[in-house]
C-alpha cells in the first residue's frame with residue numbers, strides 16, 4: 001500500500017491540477033482501519049471538482065463515517081492524464097483518504113447522477129481491477145452498488161452492478177452496513193447477502209430477475225427468478241425530513257470546485273409536475289425543513305467550513321413556504337461575516353421585488369429563468385406554469401434593479417412541438433428586451449446595455465415522466481430546429497447557444513435502455529469512451545461503433561414511440577407514482593391541459609402513500 | 618491593527634497545493650478560527666495576506682512565511698493555537714510574531730533534494746555532485762514577462778553540497794537564488810540534473826523530492842529568514 005503512495009505521489013508531478021488527487025482536505029475523515037471495520041468506497045464517476053460539488057455525496061460520506069464500525073472513503077474518476085500515468089505505473093484506482101486500492105473495499109458504491117457517466121463507472125471498475133460483470137465476481141471481490149436518480153432506470157448497468165439502492169441513501173445505507181456485518185464471516189455466499197438486502201426494501205438486485213424479449217425487441221417478460229423477490233421494488237424515502245441527518249461539517253477542498261460553497265438543502269422534491277422533469281416525480285412528495293433547523297445547520301456549516309458563500313439548494317427555491325423568514329434569518333447570520341447568499345433556481349411566477357432586493361444586499365449576479373418552451377401552448381403541454389406576462393414583468397423589475405444579464409433556458413424537440421413554437425423562443429427573448437428593458441425610461445435604466453442569453457438543450461424523454469413513451473427527435477430534426485431558431489434571432493442583444501445533439505441521443509438511449517446495453521457499455525469502454533459528459537472526450541463515432549458491434553439499434557430506444565401496454569425496462573422500480581398517473585398526465589398534455597401544483601390542489605399522484613410531506617400539509 | 622508573520626510548514630501531499638489554493642485555504646482557516654482579521658477596502662474586500670516567497674507546486678517546506686494583518690487584541694499564541702485547529706493537517710503553524718525582516722532582503726533558498734531510484738547504485742551521489750561541478754549548464758527559463766530565455770543554471774546555484782546515499786536514493790543540499798532580484802525554481806535545476814543523469818549515465822531515476830529547508834536573507838552575511 002505504501003508502495004502505491006510513493007508512485008502515486010510522483011505521478012502527480014506530471015499531471016494537470018494535482019490538487020484533484022491529494023485529499024487530506026480540512027474536514028476529510030481519516031480512520032484507523034482495524035479488522036472488524038467495514039469499508040465502503042464512495043465513488044463519484046466524474047472528476048474531483050464535479051464530485052465534490054455534489055451535495056448527496058457529502059451527506060452520505062459523513063453519515064457513514066459517523067458509524068464506529070464503518071470507514072467510508074471517497075473515490076473520483078482520475079482525469080485522462082492521471083489515468084494514463086496510473087496505468088503506466090501499474091497503480092490501480094485508489095481512494096482519497098488512505099490511498100487504498102478500491103478493489104479491496106467491502107462495498108463499492110457509485111452515485112449515478114446522469115447517464116453519460118456510465119462509461120466512467122465501467123472505466124473505474126476496470127482501473128480498480130474489479131471484474132466488470134457481476135457474473136465474473138467472486139468471494140474476493142467487493143460488492144458493487146449504485147444509487148442516485150439513475151438507479152431507478154439503470155438496466156443498462158444490470159450486468160455490472162450487484163445491487164441498486166432505490167430512494168434516499170440516508171434512509172437505507174446504514175441498514176446495508178448492518179446486513180453486511182451480519183453476513184460477513186457467516187459463511188453464507190454472495191447471493192445470500194443480496195437476498196438479505198432485498199428484505200430491507202428499496203434494494204433492486206438485477207440478477208434476481210429474468211428478462212425475455214419479443215421478436216420485435218420489446219420486453220416479453222420481466223420476472224423475479226426466485227421466491228422472496230418482489231416484482232416491483234418500492235423506493236425508500238425519509239418522511240421526517242426536518243429531523244433527518246444533515247452534515248454540519250463538510251470537506252473543504254483546496255482547489256476550486258464547481259459549487260464551491262455551503263449548500264443548504266431547504267427541501268426535497270418539487271410541487272410542480274413539469275411533464276418532462278424526472279426529478280419532479282422521483283423525489284415526491286415534497287418535504288421541507290423548518291427555518292429553525294436550517295438556520296442551525298447554516299450556522300454550524302459556516303463555523304465548520306469557513307466558506308464565503310452559501311446557496312440554497314432545492315429543485316425550485318422560491319417554492320419554499322417560509323422563504324421570507326428564511327432569507328431574513330440567513331441574512332442575519334451571513335452579512336456580518338461577509339458571506340454571500342445566492343439563490344439559484346428562481347421561478348418567474350413568484351419572484352418578488354422584495355426578495356430580489358434582499359439578495360442584492362449581498363450579491364448581484366446574472367439571473368436565470370427557464371420558460372422551457374417559447375409559446376404558451378407548448379408550455380401548457382409540458383405543464384410549465386410560466387406566463388409570458390410574468391416573465392416580462394420580472395425582467396422589467398430585474399433590469400430596473402440593475403441586473404443587466406438574463407439567461408433564458410429552453411428545450412427543443414418537446415412533444416407536439418412545431419416550428420411556430422421554435423419561433424416563439426426567438427419572439428419571447430425579443431419581448432423580454434423590448435418590453436422588459438426598452439419600456440424603462442432611459443434615465444431610470446441602470447447600466448447602459450443589457451444582454452439576453454438564450455440556451456437550448458434537446459428534449460430527452462425520461463423514465464418516470466408522462467413523456468416516457470415519447471420518441472426523441474432525430475438528430476437531423478434537432479439540428480434543423482436549432483438552425484431555424486438561430487436564423488430567427490436577429491437582435492445583437494441576444495446571444496444564442498445550444499447543446500450538442502449527439503449526446504442528447506445517447507442520453508435518451510441510456511435513460512430508457514434495457515440490460516442488453518450492458519455489453520454496449522463494455523465495448524464502448526474498450527474503444528476508449530469515457531467522460532462522455534465532457535465535450536473534449538465525447539466521441540459519437542465510437543459509440544455508434546459499439547452499438548454496431550453488439551447489433552443494437554440506438555433508435556429503438558430513443559426514437560420509437562412506446563405503447564402504454566409495453567413492459568418498460570424500468571418497471572421494476574416503484575417510485576410511488578403509478579403508471580396510470582403518468583398515462584393520465586400524458587393524455588392531458590396532448591389536450592393542452594395543465595395540472596395544478598401540489599399546494600394549489602392535490603392531483604392524487606399516489607405519493608401520499610409515503611405518509612409525509614406536502615400531501616399532509 | 619498589526620501585521621503578524623506566521624511561520625508554517627507545508628508537508629506531504631500539501632506540496633501540490635498551488636499558491637492561489639493556499640491563499641484560499643488560509644482565508645477559510647481564519648474564518649473557521651473566527652480570528653479578527655483586517656479586510657481590504659473596496660468593492661471586493663479580502664483578507665490582507667502576503668506570502669514571503671512563493672513555493673513551487675510539488676515542493677514541500679519546513680518553514681514558509683505568511684504576513685497577515687489582524688485587529689488588535691489577539692495574541693500571537695492565540696492565533697497559532699486556533700489556526701492549528703482549523704488548518705488542514707499537512708499545514709502547521711510553527712510560530713507567530715511581528716515581522717522584522719523585509720521579504721525584499723531574501724536572496725536565496727536552501728533545498729534538500731532527493732533523487733529517487735528503484736535499484737541501488739553507489740555512483741548516484743557522485744554523479745549528482747559532478748553535475749553541479751560543471752561551470753555551465755544551459756537551461757530554459759520561462760516567465761510571463763520575458764518569455765523563453767536560455768540561461769546558465771550555475772549562475773543561480775549558490776551551493777550544492779552534502780551528496781550522500783539514502784537507501785537506494787541520493788540526497789543533497791542545494792541553495793539557489795531566490796527572491797525579487799534573481800530567482801530560480803528548484804524543479805528546473807533538478808530536472809536538468811535528471812536529464813543529465815538519464816542521458817549521460819545508466820542510472821535509472823524514478824523521480825525526485827524537493828523540500829525547502831530554509832529561506833536566506835542578506836547576501837553579505839547570509840542568515841535564516843524569520
Ligand code: SF4
Pocket residue numbers: 284285286597598599601602603604605606607608614615
Ligand atoms: S399525492 Fe398530491 S400532494 Fe402528494 S405529491 Fe402527489 S399530487 Fe402532490
